Amino acid sequence: SGMVTESVLKYYPNIKVAGLCNVPIGVRKSVTDALQVPDEEIELICGGLNHFFWGRQVLHNGVDRTEEALSKILTDIENLPANLRHGKPWIREQIMDLNMIPCAYHKYYYLTDEMLADQLEEIRSGKGTRGEQVKKVENELFELYKDPDLKVKPKQLEQRGGQYYSDAACELINSIYNDKGTTIVVSTKNENGLIDCLPEGCAVEVSAKVFKDGVKPYPQKPMPLEARGILQLMKNFEQLTIEAAVTGNYGKALQALTVNPLVTSGAVAKTILDEIIRENWDYLPQFHNSIERYKY
Structure with missing residues (x-):
């Protein structure tokens, strides 16, 4: 999504474009669950790249609770049974030192050997690669969708990934059409040093208010050295x-x-x-x- 957005920004500059991903919604949900607060009371300022962003600041009714939210998220994961952790647990000291909430894809970079070992084990066990698993799920879904009377959400969707994409897409369309100014995490142009360590004009994934005439990103602190x-x-x-x-x-x-x-x-x-x-x-x-x- 981020690379497609940047391609449009670079080669078709007259087209208005915003890239969208479902992953930030999962990060936001982990924050509201950890703090046990309603979604509407939270401002989550995200920054980085598509599939490579962090929740950089958590504001609860204007009060910064980033460190508390991060600690509780890590503790909640550590207390889950191993089979519910969805992969290897984060290295607590590393993530607390960052003081930013990583997205799920950071595990491939922070825990490369462990993630590779898990994937190789899935292949050896007969489950196949993730790509092969997704192809199987999609074939099953397409067969189910041939039935015009299907009235229930297929269980296979839970295995496919992309959860909350419909929510994100519909809310983005709604905010553009109705000029709502809803806060949504989008891929957009890096302007005026928004992400200070990345080139001007490239695509970045940030929290922004979305209006009919475009997106207005939240200001970002300088990206930490880590x-x-x-x-x-x-x-x-x-x-x-x-x-x-x-x-x-x-x-x-x-x-x-x-x-x-x-x-x-x-x-x-x-x-x-x-x-x-x-x-x-x-x-x-x-x-x-x-x-x-x-x-x-």
Whole structure:
């Protein structure tokens, strides 16, 4: 969502665009659950990139309760049975020192080895990769949706991901059409140093009030040193990916994967890239001159 938003901002600047993700709603719900307060009493100021943002400040009726909310969220997770934690628990000292609430995707970067071990175990147990699991769920859903008399929400939706997307999308449309100024976390242009360590004009994911004439982001504090470096690295990855996708520049695609922290070496990056191109040959004609399709 963030990279698509930035592509539109860069190559089609006359189009009004805001990127949307459901993940911030989950972070907000964890805050209201932890503090045991109504949703309407909370202002959650988020900042970062799509799938790589933090809840940076929690205001309850104007009072900053960020540290308290973070501590309670971590404690609640630690007290859950292991089978309900949804993966490995956070490293408490690391997250408390950040004093920001990470989104779920940060686990891939903060707990890389542990997350990989969990995924490999799922493959060994016969569940398959996450992509394979999603394809199976979607096939089942499409079969169910063939029934025009279906009147219940299929259980498979709980396995698919994307929870609250309908709420987020409808509220965004409502706020634009009715000029409501609702606070929504969106991907929008980084202007006037909004996220101070990222390039002007790139897409960032931030809390903003949404109006008919556009979005008005909340001011952001300077990004702390603990998050600044990896955030810049991920933006570098995004921008190289966008350039590669639009231009078909194989070198830029290879550089994008090489700088991503989840890729262990340039050789691994090249293997990944070549496999992606071959497996999606019909959809990536811009890369046809880069490699031979059937050369293994």
